[in-house]
Each structure stands twice: as structure tokens, then as C-alpha cells.
Amino acid sequence: MGVVVLVTGVARHLGARFAAEVRRRPGVDLVVGVDVQPPGPPVEEPDGPAAPYTFHQLDLRRPAVSRVIAGHRVDTVVHLSVSATGLGSTNRSAVKEANVIGTMQLLGACQKASGVRRLVVKSTTGVYGSAPRDPAVFSERIQPKDPPGGGFAKDAAEVEGYVRGFARRRPDVAVTVLRFANIVGPHADTPLSEYFALPVLPTVLGYDPRLQFVHEDDAVEVLCRAADEPVPGTVNTGTFNVAGEGVLLLSQCARRLGRPTLPLLLPAVSWMAALGRRTRLADVSSEQLRLLTHGRVVDTTRLRETFGYRPVFSTPEAFADFAAAEGPGLLPPGRLAAATDRLAALISPEGPAPAAPNVVPNRPRRPRS
Template structure:
């Protein structure tokens, strides 16, 4: 029998795109998708006549131990864990997201540990584990520790998840484990907090800061996941922790100009107020960790990705943002309305040190 791949988080865009890709791989016989809701995407992708592996959807909560039964039932040999969520938008509370990220990962790892059939584990993580602080190094390598560890949100969840994965690796050294630390994923269809931030008609920024940023295009993210889930190149192993980002760096002001978005520089307390209002109204998941990113930035080295997988992302950081820009209008509001909105924000919020009226 060929490869059987179990994928968590198939309801989200990245999970659905990965299922499309892995079903087309030679040697893959079955893909088992696990999530609370089925995907709304076309999991077959474009109909080009290519043979597709069978697909089964399992409605299950990974916080429950039932996933072990599905691994055993289908004799799964590869597990790709994508159900590590970055956002609390919609009706999902932060506590529920944290439970899914951390408790769900613990339960999944416990199930995988008991399954002798599993040979490969791929876990989606984030470069947010490095944090964003004023004294950060210019470039983070995989073995570096952050100057300031994340204290909350998705970044803290990812730190805990990686800790549990390292413990699993010690208990099951026979399983090849790949931890992929993705930079901010952008693209025409990516459902990520930074994509949502860039869709705003006016971008709030922190006065006096122009952070360096890196992006990874959604197509490249899917391809790296595919490479990690398949057999490694001759003479290499896919095991380890890998930074995943497009080549090059952009500062936030450059990104705003490329997108055609005006910016409103504010003092940090004002940006915090805007972020809190956005979260309360569930219009945007403007988390504290994203605020730190948009203040201090973050850049990572991707040498290990290129050397191990033999893959350089097809989109540079600049090209990934350009593709996002092509898919959106240069502004969601008429120019006159944008100008009035900007003026009103300037009146209500402290821009240059004065008190709010």
C-alpha cells in the first residue's frame, strides 16, 4: 500500500491547498483530513486529468483522544499538523484557540507516539517564536533564542507546541520530525492576520518605527509543506527546525506604498487602543504580537531550508507582496473618503504627543 497522509486543519485555506497538492503526489494512496468542519474549497484543485489519491474527511476535535483511532484505522504513516491557528476572528474565543493549539497538539502527539505506523511528522510553526524586540539580532537563525520570549497569543502557543514536539522527538527518535517556522504568509487568498491588516483602507503604524519584514507566498508555503511530507532528497533528511521565508526584506513603509495604502503614524498607546477596538469588534485580529512585529520587525535566515530541501521560494518577499497587491484594489474606499477618515483619526488619536481630545 502507498503512503497514507493525515492532515489536521483542513478547513482553513492553507490546509485545503496542501490537501490539493499532496493528493497529486505519486505514491500517495489516501489523504485523511481532520477538522471540526469540512473544507469549503475544491480539494481536487484544477481538473487537469492528473490521478488523485483518495480523500476522507473526519469530523473530529483534536483536543479529544479520538484521533488515535483514525490513525490506527487507516494505518497512517505521515501526519501533517496544520491546525495551529493564528487568529481568533469570528466566534472563536482566544481560550478556545489556545486549547486547540496547545492541548490539541498534545493529544495529537500522544496519538502519534502510540502509532507504530507513523514514520513522519510535519508541524506548522511560526517565526513569531523569536519574538520582536528592540535589541533583536539583525537576522535570526534556527538555533538562536529570542531576547524576549513571547508572553501571550499565538507566538506563545507556538513556543509551547515546539516544546511538546521536541519531547515527542526524544520519545520517538524513529519518526522524522519537521518543524516549519513560517514567516508571515501573504497572497491573494491567504487567511492570515497580516493579510487582513494589509487589506485595511488605511494602515495604522507606530510613530518613529519602520520595521523590517519578510513574507512567504502562500504557494511557496504549500510547496515547502509538500516537500517536508514526502521522502527527502538522497543524502539528506527532512528532520529538524526550518525557517521558511521569501528572499529579501521590506520595510513597512515600502509595503504600504506598494499596496497603495496610506498610513497613519500614531504613538504606541494609540495603536494599542486601535488594536483593542479591532479585536473587540472582531473586525481584525490585531494582536499584541502583531503590534510588536509592526514596531520592531523580524528577519530570519533560510539557509537550512535551501540546503536541506534544495528549495528556494519562487516568490521573494517583494514579489509575494506584489502578488497580493495585484489581487486587491489600491484602496477599499474612495480617495476623498479615505482623506476624511484619516483626518478624523488624526483628530481623535494622539499623533505627536498631544492628549486625545
């Protein structure tokens, strides 16, 4: 019998895309989707042969997931339902319960199921936090000096702690934790994409943070490889940072989107973020605000050299694809860059520094193995 894959979080775009992609993988006999709400229309119908798919609507906080794992004889579990926002609820305590209590119930079900052989958990680089004393680059082994004190990032840190405990209790299970940078792409549905969709981007006066992104195509491919048997010469168990190569400054992101920025003092930006959450215009949490103040960059050496994958999209290319899907902003990117250069010339007697290109051309994509 081939592999039976259980995927949580299939009502969200990333989970739906992964479920559709993993059905095409050789050796997969069945894909079982689980979520608290039924998924929308299929993201895409698999071309050619594909494993069958079945969906169970259930809340991971309830013990029903144990029956699903046992009934389908699941041997690979891919946990994608740890999220910054809840489905059908914006209540922070409900989101935390779904993330943490739901993960505890899932791990308990996996521990009792002797047939489970592989566990993949989606996490976030947010577990490193964002603070002025942070190192320039975070590797997987670095402990944050100022760990996140709340929100989704703290949920993810707690989830990782429970996953480490599970790995100690079930050493026969191959466990992979993937710490994704902010996922972007034409269909990105993250809180940060809501911020970038604003017509004017509020920024913190005096700060221009470094940001990293990973394209949704690369995110799906990394998840598929983590769920597969490792390619000879690679190891796909352990903890891995996942991000496109390179970085972008927040000001560069704004120029690529054609969005003007509105620099404000931190208390004013915090007030606007709270107003955006109350009016549901944009869900910019306190942890996202820290990211947009201090930034965060991670090292992806282990992803390339141990896991054996180099993202097809760099950070600038991933964001360029996202910006193209967003459409033109209030100001054309070229005109916005020219205005920035003129302002720099007025401020600096030496003249403006060479500006980074506003549109990053797509490089040829490497064929996927």
C-alpha cells in the same frame, strides 16, 4: 502499500490547498483530512491521477484522532491546525486550547501508533518574538532574548516544545518543524492580511519595521517536500525557517498597496488595535503590534542548503502578488510614491533619496521539481 497522509486543519485555505496538492504526489495512496469544522468547496480538483480523499470532522482535543490514525493506518501526519485564530470562535482561551491541547492529543495518538513514520508541524517565525534588542537576523539556533509572552506565538513555542519531547520518545519518527514567515498570496487569510486590508494603515510613530513574507505557493511546496522522502543530498528533518528572500519595510508595503499610513504614538495604536478586535474589523493582536513596531528577519540558509528548496517568490514578489489581489487602495501606488518623494524633498535640503520601485515585476518562475 503506499503512503497514507493525515492532514489537520483542512477547513482553512492552506490545509485545503496542501491536501489537494499532496494527493497528486506519487506514492500517496490516501489523504485523510481532519478538522473541527467541515471544509468549504474544494480549492481545486486535482488534474489527472490523484489519491482518494476522506474527511473526519473531529476536535483534536478529543481522543477520537487515535481511532482515525489506527483505522486508516496513517504513516505521515502533517499538523497544520495550529493557528492564530479559531474556527467559529474568537475566544483566546479556546484558541489556545485548540492549539496546545489539540497538539498534545495528536502527539499522544502518534506515539501510540507504531505505523507513524513522519511528522510535519507548521510553526511560525513568531516564536522568535519581536523586541528592540533582537539580533538583525534570527537563525534556527538563536534563542530569543525576549520570547513571546502570550498569544499565538507563545502557543507555537509551547507546541514546538511538545514536538521536541515527542521526537525524543519516538526517535524512529522523522520530525520536521517549519517556521513560516507571514504567509501572503491571493487567498491569504491571516490576521496580518486583515491589517493590510484596512483603508488606512495605523503605524507606530518613529518605527518602520523590516518584514518578511512567504508566498502561499511556496508554503504548500515546502510542506509537500517535508512530507515526502528527502531528495538525495538533502535532509528534510529538523527545524527550518521558511521565508522569501529579501525584506520590505512597512512603509514600502503601504506604498505597494496604495494605502496611506497614519503614524501614531504606541498607546494610540494599541487602543486602535483593541478597538479593531472588539469590532472584528481587524484582528491585530499584541504580538502582531510588536511585529509592526520592531519587525523580524530570519535566516533561510538551512532551507536552501540543507532542505534543498529556494522559494520561487522573494519577499517583494510575494507581497506584490498579494497586493495585486487586494486591488487598488485609496491612492494609486505611483501617486503615493511621488507624494512621498516630494515630502522627502521638503524635509531634506539634499533632496530625496532614490525611491524603491513601487511595483516589483514578477521574475520568471523556476519549474518545480
